Amino acid sequence: MSPTAVPAARDRLRIAIQKSGRLSDPARALLASCGLSWRESRDKLFCYGETAPVDLLLVRDDDIPGLLADGVCDYGIVGRNVLEEQAAERAAAGKPQVSKEILPLGFGGCRLDIAVPDAWEWEGPQQLQGKRIATSYPGLLGKWLAGQGVDAGIVTLSGSVEIAPRLGQADLICDLVSSGATLAANQLKPVQTIMRSEAVLAGPVQPFADIRGELAQLLLRRLDGVLRLKDSRLLMFQARRSEVPALLELLPDAEQPTLLQVDGADTLAMQALCHGAMTWQRLEDLKRAGARGLMVLPVERMLA
Numbered sequence: 068m069s070p071t072a073v074p075a076a077r078d079r080l081r082i083a084i085q086k087s088g089r090l091s092d093p094a095r096a097l098l099a100s101c102g103l104s105w106r107e108s109r110d111k112l113f114c115y116g117e118t119a120p121v122d123l124l125l126v127r128d129d130d131i132p133g134l135l136a137d138g139v140c141d142y143g144i145v146g147r148n149v150l151e152e153q154a155a156e157r158a159a160a161g162k163p164q165v166s167k168e169i170l171p172l173g174f175g176g177c178r179l180d181i182a183v184p185d186a187w188e189w190e191g192p193q194q195l196q197g198k199r200i201a202t203s204y205p206g207l208l209g210k211w212l213a214g215q216g217v218d219a220g221i222v223t224l225s226g227s228v229e230i231a232p233r234l235g236q237a238d239l240i241c242d243l244v245s246s247g248a249t250l251a252a253n254q255l256k257p258v259q260t261i262m263r264s265e266a267v268l269a270g271p272v273q274p275f276a277d278i279r280g281e282l283a284q285l286l287l288r289r290l291d292g293v294l295r296l297k298d299s300r301l302l303m304f305q306a307r308r309s310e311v312p313a314l315l316e317l318l319p320d321a322e323q324p325t326l327l328q329v330d331g332a333d334t335l336a337m338q339a340l341c342h343g344a345m346t347w348q349r350l351e352d353l354k355r356a357g358a359r360g361l362m363v364l365p366v367e368r369m370l371a
């Protein structure tokens with residue numbers, strides 16, 4: 068599609084997700100928890116939305132920003148690293164940005180790190196001057212190097228970046244790191260993070276002018292509800308009125324606690340939506356502060 072072409076109006080929303088890889092299952096599970104379900108095409112590349120007019124396109128993650136830019140799909144679930152890399156490449160080519168990060172989704176967490184051979188003593192970014200750096204993220208690395216005022220050679224590789232220093236293709240690398248195991252197995256160590264990444268919902272910079280605007284609102288509202296409840300629990304207990312202030316101090320993450328009088332004036336029942344982890348330690352602290360009959364319940368859905 069030419070850069071000036073306007074994508075045809077559609078009456079269904081189309082979301083691109085990774086076909087197979089780290090983000091495919093969690094992306095699908097997240098959308099399913101928003102009440103969406105699909106019928107799959109025989110080639111398993113397109114899923115037709117059944118419960119709502121929201122279809123899925125199953126593709127390679129690197130293709131998602133381009134599909135968004137071309138208007139082939141309306142939203143995409145992709146790593147911030149991929150989205151930002153293609154944005155950096157578009158910017159370097161003088162192309163306008165047509166899509167952006169709408170919402171971080173809380174899975175697929177990793178970092179884009181500079182990693183050097185174990186034997187190096189790291190003194191800071193200036194040490195990279197004149198070095199060759201292997202990466203699959205030339206746009207992000209180039210932008211970061213320019214910001215540091217460092218002139219280094221970028222060796223672009225599509226995979227197996229960690230092996231490049233041993234093969235003599237580069238002096239060091241810039242790649243995704245999660246546990247650090249791949250770096251360690253290749254006698255490399257991370258020395259500098261240039262980006263923190265996770266899966267994000269990417270979407271258009273401009274709002275939709277057709278029915279997709281309403282579908283987009285519905286999707287975003289439901290995603291917001293699901294993500295807000297991800298680590299949330301409903302906490303219920305009873306306590307004496309005099310103990311309530313101390314108990315509330317132990318619950319800084321409680322949203323609008325509700326207090327009900329249960330017998331006479333002294334005993335109160337309390338319920339609150341808590342957004343932090345409800346560990347055994349926390350429950351024991353609450354018990355010590357006077358909470359009785361503590362119950363922690365999962366919260367399935369919330370509509371603010």
Ligand SMILES: Nc1ncnc2c1ncn2[C@@H]1O[C@H](COP(=O)(O)OP(=O)(O)OP(=O)(O)O)[C@@H](O)[C@H]1O
Nearest residue numbers: 085088089090127128129146149175176177243245
């Ligand atoms: N080790 C990791 N830990 C956590 N998340 C990661 C890790 N490596 C990559 N990711 C995130 O998951 C995304 C997808 O990674 P994956 O390895 O499945 O991609 P891929 O091999 O490029 O897949 P595709 O075949 O779709 O091109 C990455 O872009 C990144 O955002």
Ligand SMILES: O=P(O)(O)OC[C@H]1O[C@H](OP(=O)(O)OP(=O)(O)O)[C@H](O)[C@@H]1O
Nearest residue numbers: 226227242243244245246247248249250
């Ligand atoms: O810090 P770690 O937990 O070891 O993870 C980092 C590795 O994970 C990714 O590769 P992946 O395993 O997806 O293989 P790939 O190179 O084929 O994409 C990434 O490119 C690193 O190589």
Ligand SMILES: [Mg+2]
Nearest residue numbers: 127128129130
């Ligand atoms: Mg890929």
